[in-house]
Amino acid sequence: xxxISRFILELQGIGMLLGxxxxxxxxxxxxFGEIVMQLDRIGVGSLGIVILTGFFTGGVLILQAYPTLRYxxxxxSAGQGVATTLIRELGPVLTALMVAGRVGSSISAELGSMVVxxxxxxxxxxxxxxxxxxxxxxxxxxxxxxxxxxxxxxIFGLLGGGIIANQIYGLDASxxxxxxxxxxxxxxxxxxxxxxxxxxxxxxxxxxxxxxxTTGGTVGVGRSTTNAVVLASISVIxxxxxxxxxxxxxxxxxxx
Amino acid sequence: xxxDENISFDNGIGGGQEVPSNGTSSVARVVPAIExxxxxxxxxxxxxxxxxxxxxxxxxxxxVLGGSGSGKSTIINLILGLIKPDAGNILVxxxxxxxxxxxxxxxxxxxxxxVFQEGALFDSLSVYENVAYRLAEEGVDEDEIEHEVRxxxxxxxxxxxxxxxxxxxxxxxxxxxxxxRALVGNPSIVLFxxxxxxxxxxxxxxxxxxxxxxxxxxDVSSIFVTHEMNNLDYLSSEYAIxxxxxxxxxxxxxxxxxxxxxxxxxxxxxxIIFSGKDEQLRAxxxxxxxxxxxxx
Numbered sequence: 001x002x003x004i005s006r007f008i009l010e011l012q013g014i015g016m017l018l019g020x021x022x023x024x025x026x027x028x029x030x031x032f033g034e035i036v037m038q039l040d041r042i043g044v045g046s047l048g049i050v051i052l053t054g055f056f057t058g059g060v061l062i063l064q065a066y067p068t069l070r071y072x073x074x075x076x077s078a079g080q081g082v083a084t085t086l087i088r089e090l091g092p093v094l095t096a097l098m099v100a101g102r103v104g105s106s107i108s109a110e111l112g113s114m115v116v117x118x119x120x121x122x123x124x125x126x127x128x129x130x131x132x133x134x135x136x137x138x139x140x141x142x143x144x145x146x147x148x149x150x151x152x153x154x155i156f157g158l159l160g161g162g163i164i165a166n167q168i169y170g171l172d173a174s175x176x177x178x179x180x181x182x183x184x185x186x187x188x189x190x191x192x193x194x195x196x197x198x199x200x201x202x203x204x205x206x207x208x209x210x211x212x213x214t215t216g217g218t219v220g221v222g223r224s225t226t227n228a229v230v231l232a233s234i235s236v237i238x239x240x241x242x243x244x245x246x247x248x249x250x251x252x253x254x255x256x
Numbered sequence: 257x258x259x260d261e262n263i264s265f266d267n268g269i270g271g272g273q274e275v276p277s278n279g280t281s282s283v284a285r286v287v288p289a290i291e292x293x294x295x296x297x298x299x300x301x302x303x304x305x306x307x308x309x310x311x312x313x314x315x316x317x318x319x320v321l322g323g324s325g326s327g328k329s330t331i332i333n334l335i336l337g338l339i340k341p342d343a344g345n346i347l348v349x350x351x352x353x354x355x356x357x358x359x360x361x362x363x364x365x366x367x368x369x370x371v372f373q374e375g376a377l378f379d380s381l382s383v384y385e386n387v388a389y390r391l392a393e394e395g396v397d398e399d400e401i402e403h404e405v406r407x408x409x410x411x412x413x414x415x416x417x418x419x420x421x422x423x424x425x426x427x428x429x430x431x432x433x434x435x436x437r438a439l440v441g442n443p444s445i446v447l448f449x450x451x452x453x454x455x456x457x458x459x460x461x462x463x464x465x466x467x468x469x470x471x472x473x474x475d476v477s478s479i480f481v482t483h484e485m486n487n488l489d490y491l492s493s494e495y496a497i498x499x500x501x502x503x504x505x506x507x508x509x510x511x512x513x514x515x516x517x518x519x520x521x522x523x524x525x526x527x528i529i530f531s532g533k534d535e536q537l538r539a540x541x542x543x544x545x546x547x548x549x550x551x552x
Contacts, residue, residue, distance in 0.1 A: 027359075029393070118376035125336050125370035126390045126437070127362045 010231075014209045017131070021139060021205070024132040034137035035144075042103050042138075043145035049102060050095050050149045051156045057090055058082055058157030059164040066169050075169070079176040080183030082161035087184055087192045091154040093240050096199035099146060100232040104207040107138055108228035111211025112221035120212065130212070139204030146200035147193045154192065187251040195243050199236050206232045287350035289314050289445050289477035290335060295344035297330060297526075304330050306526040307344070312479060314444075315517050317471045319488055319534075320481045321548065322523035328481040329373075331523075332447045335479070336370060337361035348445070366390075369438030369446040369476075373453055375430035377422040377437070383409070384418045387436045394441075408436040412466060428459030435466055446470055446478040452487055464490040465506060471517060472496040473504070485549060492518045492534035522548070 061082045069075045111134060114120050123130050158180055165171040210228035214220045290312040297305040305327045312318045322328045333339045334346055337353055345354050353364050377386050385392070387405045396404075409415045412432040422430060431451050438446055448467060452460035464487055470476040472495050480491060494506050495515055509515045520537050522530040522545060530537055530545060538549060 029395070113379075117374065117379075118372045119378055121333075121336075121338060122370065122372055122376040122378070122437075124338060125365055125368070126393070127366045128389075128393050129358065129362070 010209075013213060014205055017135065017209045017212070018205050020131045021136050024129060024136055027132070029132070031133055031137050034133065035140050038137045038141035039145055041106075042099070042141050043148060046099055046102055046145070046149055047152060049098050050153045053094055053098050054086070054091065054153030054155070054157035055160035057094060057153075058086060058160035058162075061085060061090075061157075062161040062164045063168070066165060066171075070169075075171060076175050077179055077183075078165055078169075078171060079158075079161065079179030083158060083180040083183040084188065086157040086161075087154050087188045089240070089244070091157060092150050092192055092195040092199060093236065095150045095153045096146060096196060096203065096236045097233055099142070099149065099200075100203045100207075100236060101229055103142065104203050104232045105225050105229050107204070107207040108211040108214075109221055109225045111208060112214035112224045113218075115212060115214045116217050116221060135205075135208045135212070138208060139201060142200035142204035143197055144200070146196035146203075150192065150196040187247075191247045191251070194247065195240065198239060198243060202235050202239055203232045206235060287314075288312060288347070289316070289349060290318075290479065291345075291347040291350075292331070292334075293345040293347070295334065295341045295346060297327075297334070297339070297341050303526050305334075305341070308523075308526070308528055309344075310521055310528065310531060312445075312477050312519075313517075314477050315471065315475045317467065317478045317480055317491060317518045319491055319518065319520045320479055320523065321483060321488065321520060321530075321537075323483060323548070326523040327526045328483075328523055329449050332370070332449050332479060332481060335445075335447060336365060336368065366441065367443050367445060369441075369443035371431070371434050371438045371446065371448045371451045373450045374427075375422070375434035377425075377430055377433055379422055381422075382418075383414070383420050383422070383425070383433050386422065386433060387440055389437060390440050404440055405436075408439050409433075411439065411469075412436045413462075426459075428455050428462065431455065431459075431463055432466070435463070439470070442474075444475075444477060446476050448478060448480045448482075450481055450483070452482065452484055457486065460484070460486060461490065465496070467491060468494055468506065469496045469504060473498065488520065488534060488537075492520065 062078055065081050066075060066078055069078055069081070111120070114123075114134075120130050123133065162173060162176045162180075165176050166173055207228045210224045210231065214224040216223070288311045292308050292310050295305055295308045296303075308327075308331070310318065320328050320331060330339070334341055335348065337356060341354060345352050347353070348364055349367065351364065353361065356364065377383075378389065381389070384402075384405055387408055388401045391401045391404060406415060406418070409418055412435050414429060414432050414436065417425060417429060417433070422433070425433065435451070446467075451467075452463050455463065467478065467480055468491060470478060471491075480487065482488070492515065494508055497505050497507060499505060518534070520530065520532065520534050521528050522537065524544060529542060530540060537545065540546070
């Protein structure tokens, strides 16, 4: 099978899984407890790495941008640059990539192991829909958790940038804070929340699809885990481009 | 171990008949539990089942023999609706499930218990939670669930393992928990997919005894997929009875009683090459059957 046919088949499989998930949401039983458990695993569990990523990304942005800004005498705008970059792009994308690596791989490996050990078949034999029991709670938890994780990443990114600007370059904290305020408007915040909602859906559905379509025993589990992370990460970056373009049109702004 | 009086039974082999555990009327008993009508299935170019037809009567155990890749497990997957046939019809309790959607299949699956090759226990759940799974999903009261779980674990002789996790269990214990899980909710049909594969002979014997108890004391219709001749020997020559004190005994068929509720089919390359009783199988002239039975 050539690459294009495989791509179309994968897309069809992911689309069908999404369709079955959406149809299943209208039916009983609904697994609210499972959603809360997944929120804990996905959201709380990823908080540490997301905060660290955000903090050091904010720091490195200042580290790289400040000397250039100082050269042009625009060092008071340092906070604005960090805020704009983080909230519009780096916050949502880096958080999504970190979550795709940590959670996407975990979901795919877990579901893949369940497939090869016939636990998915057992679940169906016991009268439970694996889509409703396993897929929906994970995807919903990702959709809910990713915007919150992105906000955490943004906050700690701004904090990291502020600390580096103050401690290394001696920029006054109040100058940095007012510069951050000047750099962010409501459109940025809305856009920064819309993106992770879509990224959560993408990571969730791809990871679940890859896990549930595992074949070839334990070797297959490894393969589907790798594929899930790669495909989810690429999809996030591609989706980010189109979302940015869409948001630009939506908010009638050239800044997005 | 005394037989639990709460477990109603109808042995169908003479003596001790009670009301059938699943409450089937005499008219309903005529309807086969499972029926395959000219079922065909192929994956791409490879033919897996080529016009399979057979019937499992109520209270009957059908032993499905065959080498690896002969299509044995596919039969079970078809009954559960996990895969769809290309042609033919599959009837469960007289209901043609061939064209059923997922929702309708869920209803059918609730009356079927499935025992998987490796147990297929949910790793993240304890033995109690595994066995309770079906009832918990149906929203049954917690006290009732606990009573039922203990009753089923007692039936498979694993009441002490109730708090353990699957990873702490031996292979044989996992299969027995799998059987307990399959029996929760008193399914009228139980499907065994090579439940003794890779087990030592005494443990394999225990699994077969459980299948015999289900057949003779619980009126369960079952399909027992295997390629091990020991399983055939146990299932087709022994029966379970309960003495006055409530203890279960296993006796061999002979002058006193002849087993009529156990049949054998043998598959080869997706076709049924034998259907009948175990005695007929042993007397068959087919060289493949000879080699399968004797191993040479």
